Amino acid sequence: MSLRIGILGAARIAPTALVKPASSHSSVTVGAVAARSLERAQAFAARHGIPRAHGSYEDLLADPDIDAVYNPLPNGLHGRWTRAALEAGKHVLCEKPFTANAAEAREIASLASSSDRVVMEAFHYRYHPLALRVEEIVASGELGELARVETAVCFPLPKFSDIRYDYALAGGATMDAGCYAVHMARIFGGGETPSVVSASARLRSPRVDRAMTAELRFPSGHTGRVTCSMWSSSVLRISAKVIGSKGSIAVFNPVAPQAYHRFRVDVAGTRRTEKFPRRASYAYQLDAFAAAVLEGAPVKTSAADAVETMTVLDEIYRAAGLPLREPS
Template sequence: MGFGILGAARIAASALIPAIHKSTNARLVAVAARDGDRAAEYASQHGIPKAYGSYEQMLADPEVEAVYNPLPNSLHLPWTLKALEAGKHVLCEKPLALNAAEAEQMDQAAKTADRTLMEAFMYRFHPQIARSLELVRSDALGELRLIRASFSFPLERPADIRWVAALGGGALYDVGCYCVTLSRLFAHREPLAVRGWSDLTPPDHPGGGGVDHSFVGVLDFGDGLRSVFDCSFTQPFRQHVELVGERGSLVIPEPWLPGRRGSGGPTLHGQVAPSLIVNGQTEAQPAADQYQRMVEHFVRAARGQEPLRYPAAEAVRQMRVLDALYASARAGRTVQLG
């Protein structure tokens, strides 16, 4: 399947481009940027045959069958809709949209166009997550009672778009969303209520202020199961998940980026064999390229060769929880979801 990339983004260079190059069923066709020279330079650096000076030109290319959208969060909706209208399948970076209403619009557009749309949560495709789900659902820990999740790193570039509220910046959107989706995945149901607390950048911040640089949340799934998570742009690199049952516990030391133990660690794309800690005992997991596995599954699903594991409707449910967490932080109270 021929892929085109919207924008000359760092995440594409470090993760998706190598994944597509390595995949067995996908190939890179084109990249588009608003600056034609930038697109040409990016294409040359990353072995991409075609470079376009506008997104519209790339979407008109019949050789581009699927589009990867790593644009700023505020541009996920308009350019995903344009790609779907052009008959392209879309793999869109997280969060899929800025709110549930936008996500629903994207989901409906994909159905209308009869195209595949998926949110790019790569961690879900690593074997360690499949093994963790197997352990939890086989009752190896007993009834699940508590989920703890953390994801933080120091965002030290003042001009980074993730500091800009109008572009969909914020720690919850960027890294907290991983904690939320994993909590929902292991709970195997949606939260009934949420409570969120945010720390915002000041008005004199280079990004304009008002962006959550840190966020702490609690998800209440009912029946005695809660998730507590934290995320931040102003703390050291941390990634951690703990699942606590009535009889045992499971720790995923490197849930999101296996092998990356700090800001100076291996690249996002390194294949590393992680370990789980099951009831205090270490259990080695196989090395895998979670990005490559995500791309290959997406292509097979788009080709009709297997069901899409995480359809856009799943991303709509995810956005409803993020909406509620932001609403809770603003209002200073618990928000009910169900």
Template sequence: MTWVFDFIALVKRNYTLQHPPVAPKDDDALRIGTLGAARITPEALILPARSHPGVVVTAVAARNPARAREFAQKHGIPRVFDSYQELLDDPDIDAVYNPLPNGLHYEWTMKAITAWKHVLLEKPSCNTADETRRIFQYAEEKGVLVLEAFHYRWHPAVHRVREIVQSGELGAVKRLDGALTVPSGWFPRDDVRYDWTMGGGCMMDMGVYPLSFIRWLLDAEPISVISASAIPAHTSTLSAPLDRGTTALLSFPNDVTASLTCDSATPLPWEIMPKVEMKIECERGSVYILNFVQPTAYHYVTVHRQGKRPTTEKIYSSGPLSQKKFKGEDWWTTYRYQLEAFVDKIRGREPDYWMSAEDSIKQMEAVEMIYRKSGMGVRPASTYTL
């Protein structure tokens, strides 16, 4: 009957993550404005903010004022601005969420920093590593906070995997294989992901997840890209090469190799469901995690220890399996954990986990290495100058 209780918990958890309790707001709650009315914003900011007493989503700005007003009405956002700059200029806004297309990340994050706003910046941070470096340097100069929104990094499940891998109980890591793919039709053909001028490309969007997870699990940077190949998107041209999918094999210190695969439109019928997984092969066993990107919805971690029967764990909140304790409930999404850390850091409290500026810079350097090896080249740099 265990499966019955597991199923009930699954349904209850997924209902609550879509309908989180509304927390009474603190008098000094952080006032966040969102740049644009992106499809990710409700999941990444609005829903998590509902259950956080220290956060109020107070404003939205969009290039299309009518869309901004519709978005605000739908999500209960009290203020609407007709331009991003108007929102940034408002002294009653403490921080901004930047989910704009990749090619606009650099310009509007720099402008937000200029306006003394903290920034929760959607991944990937920028189109180039140099832009990422300049963002964090400028934020440090101005004394504001910028966090790249690699939300999965805050969930207890991925910390449990990292804990197992780095504990040494399975011996040294030998190889990692990560994948994030979705079937054809998941994204519309006119999606901004297929716009080279806006920093599109599957490696920039989906590929950054397995790459980031691999680097974090190893706590190391790739020495080289052994091989990389890209499947051109339908919008790809010689002057604007853009990948629908990318596969790469990386070399890391201590003779460790890692492969990653991403694809935004795997042909049917070969794939009818997304593939989100990571496998870590070690000297004396292996670890596998299903759905490391959004583990709250459902995941499992299977550990094969040499000479022993496999064990499976499901980690929805901190418990006795993990040495690292996190604030949170089993229905907290990765975005809710991330928002908790963002607010804690701004308020001078120590977050359970933090992603450093150096990590974000190294991530983009690795993305560029893969793009160069695949022949796609790096994404176009922003023309914006401070």
């Protein structure tokens, strides 16, 4: 069996997230790409060795030789085109954040649950052995009772014309970087969905945040903090820390550990470090997507899981006094 994937949009992330890992995957081929113009799609296809190009997203969804779609469109378009793909009978690997807001996420999750198609949010880090190891250590009780989890995803994006700063496309630092920080806080914090105690934004424009910090409280009683930015004094900070009654885990670069990572566990006065494979997180993600479609394997970043993350993102925006993002 094989899985034939089409790309919705000639996005810059697509070669790294899908084309390259698919090139070494025995069961996956990238069969087509669509763009808003046929010329752009053809240029992208020629550059990356993709056999077919479509001049509209509708044409790709109607392609009978495509089993699934990868949706890396702007945030505000994720819901619309994931919905359209499901209605066309395609499986979907959708980039994060899953939708523009929690209400839209619930709608798509309901549609996904009533279909026999796989819908998976592309939190690639979640499938890397490093993330699985954090989850394993926390679940084992080695750290004792959880007290606090802190996650940060900060990187510089000084190009303020970038679509990630565009409110009309559901932009903002909390959407683009913060969705990682929130998701990691949920997963590394014992798998619970926290409530938002407070949030403070730094703005690029009246409705669009360039940085955000939020304090969290989890149902079991432990606390958390998420920090994210696309332009702030925290130029580059990608980290996670889990603190328990017996010890802690500190991770540098849990998002893309294949580039570089540090993983330290401190328990009862003893410190150890652990190392993980340099295989790309995107390759592990594609393994999981293919296994879900071809073998019925479970999906860790399901549409239902995405609803939980989007709920927290909405709460952060409300707590910061900003409007929720809306579908484009």
